[in-house]
Amino acid sequence: MKEGDRTPLTQDRERDRLSEQQEVSDLLNDRAIFEPPLPKRAKRRRALKIWSPFVVLALALGFLLVRGLGNALVYFRTVDETLSMEATLGTSTFRLEGVVVPQSVTTNNQGGVDFQVSGVDGRRISVIDSANPPQLFQANLPVVLVGYLSHGTFYSNQIMVKHSSSYIAAHPSRVASLGGKKL
Amino acid sequence: MKLKIAQRYLAASALVAIAATVVLGLFITPPDAVQGNLARLVYVHPAVAWVAYLAYGVTTLASSLYLWRPTRSLRWDRLASSSAEVGVVFTALTLITGSIWGRPAWGVWWTWDARLTTTAILLVLYLGYLALRAVPMPADKRAKRSAIAALFAFIDVPIVHESVVWWRTLHQGATVASLGMNAKIHGIMAWTMLLGFVAFTLAYCALVVFRYRIAQGEDSLRERQISQWQSERLAQSQSDADRVSELLDNANSKSNVKMV
Numbered sequence: 407m408k409e410g411d412r413t414p415l416t417q418d419r420e421r422d423r424l425s426e427q428q429e430v431s432d433l434l435n436d437r438a439i440f441e442p443p444l445p446k447r448a449k450r451r452r453a454l455k456i457w458s459p460f461v462v463l464a465l466a467l468g469f470l471l472v473r474g475l476g477n478a479l480v481y482f483r484t485v486d487e488t489l490s491m492e493a494t495l496g497t498s499t500f501r502l503e504g505v506v507v508p509q510s511v512t513t514n515n516q517g518g519v520d521f522q523v524s525g526v527d528g529r530r531i532s533v534i535d536s537a538n539p540p541q542l543f544q545a546n547l548p549v550v551l552v553g554y555l556s557h558g559t560f561y562s563n564q565i566m567v568k569h570s571s572s573y574i575a576a577h578p579s580r581v582a583s584l585g586g587k588k589l
Numbered sequence: 590m591k592l593k594i595a596q597r598y599l600a601a602s603a604l605v606a607i608a609a610t611v612v613l614g615l616f617i618t619p620p621d622a623v624q625g626n627l628a629r630l631v632y633v634h635p636a637v638a639w640v641a642y643l644a645y646g647v648t649t650l651a652s653s654l655y656l657w658r659p660t661r662s663l664r665w666d667r668l669a670s671s672s673a674e675v676g677v678v679f680t681a682l683t684l685i686t687g688s689i690w691g692r693p694a695w696g697v698w699w700t701w702d703a704r705l706t707t708t709a710i711l712l713v714l715y716l717g718y719l720a721l722r723a724v725p726m727p728a729d730k731r732a733k734r735s736a737i738a739a740l741f742a743f744i745d746v747p748i749v750h751e752s753v754v755w756w757r758t759l760h761q762g763a764t765v766a767s768l769g770m771n772a773k774i775h776g777i778m779a780w781t782m783l784l785g786f787v788a789f790t791l792a793y794c795a796l797v798v799f800r801y802r803i804a805q806g807e808d809s810l811r812e813r814q815i816s817q818w819q820s821e822r823l824a825q826s827q828s829d830a831d832r833v834s835e836l837l838d839n840a841n842s843k844s845n846v847k848m849v
Binding site: 471473480538540541543572 | 623628702714777
């Protein structure tokens with residue numbers, strides 16, 4: 407059939423068929439063309455629904471970056487660093503890391519413990535702690551303390567135990583069997 | 590069908606391996622010299638964290654394959670999103686098990702050290718990836734945008750792993766995956782830990798296959814809905830055309846009668 411031979415009705419049908427094809431191809435691409443145009447208020451509500459999770463996540467990310475990485479980069483000061491910076495530290499709160507000196511631990515009347523921590527080269531700082539020490543707190547283990555330094559003594563209100571990444575059986579020669587009986 | 594069978598085998602072997610890890614971890618292995626029974630979390634926590642890394646690695650690989658034109662296929666996009674979803678679950682589990690371990694061992698549920706902070710950032714980044722996927726847009730555009738987002742988010746994975754080396758942290762260093770690969774865990778404890786890694790990796794595979802099949806089902810359902818809608822529209826337009834012809838015929842016959 408030539409172009410000129412087409413009746414208006416045939417042309418209309420042809421146009422409908424083409425537009426139908428376009429719609430289907432749009433749909434296959436997941437374009438939501440069947441949705442009627444939304445009024446402004448509904449559009450705004452929909453945009454809010456879509457973007458609000460991103461705003462919440464961006465705020466969470468910002469909080470983590472500011473709160474977290476600000477602390478994390480210099481998470482603690484060692485005993486040696488603390489002693490060398492003693493004059494400039496004042497009574498600012500910071501984290502101190504050191505190894506609990508054996509036979510230095512005594513309980514105090516504040517419900518905490520008094521002890522000493524040592525650095526790599528053996529220099530020591532006395533600690534007065536006012537909080538309950540954690541379950542793993544013991545001599546020879548590294549600890550991170552939160553508090554401030556005053557006249558050479560560290561006043562701590564939190565002890566965190568920094569255990570190692572090695573795992574060795576408590577009784578390597580006695581391996582427990584099923585039911586708790588010793589082999 | 591093949592995926593369904595694979596999923597069944599993977600799920601069954603994951604359950605068996607997890608059960609064996611629980612038995613070995615709770616009843617057979619000895620307590621640790623320093624941590625005592627607290628160390629039993631070493632059979633779960635590092636394995637769960639490893640699965641999170643693996644999941645994001647698979648997401649990154651699948652996203653790269655989608656972005657590369659010769660291999661571009663929505664199958665890769667489906668795999669990337671399935672793996673990311675499972676990865677988010679395992680990252681959350683990493684933070685939860687770490688917190689449960691941290692309270693008695695360290696003395697705190699949470700602290701702002703580099704390992705914990707970068708892990709929390711990792712979780713937020715991949716939640717962002719999933720939020721991006723939930724935005725209504727054409728499938729090809731969503732796949733491309735989320736693939737780019739996945740590549741950016743993955744930058745945090747090596748940072749998380751190396752954070753204990755690069756910065757001072759309360760979190761201990763790597764027990765197995767250190768640079769020298771000298772495992773600091775011995776005997777049956779090491780084997781149980783390895784079993785934990787295998788068990789949770791199998792669980793990850795089963796969950797990804799399961800999620801992939803759901804995504805596949807969702808896609809084919811959408812296609813079916815579109816073709817149904819298409820045939821309804823065609824039938825409607827056909828009946829409209831018939832109605833128009835009928836009206837035209839009636840009008841013609843009426844005018845013929847008038848002329849007669």
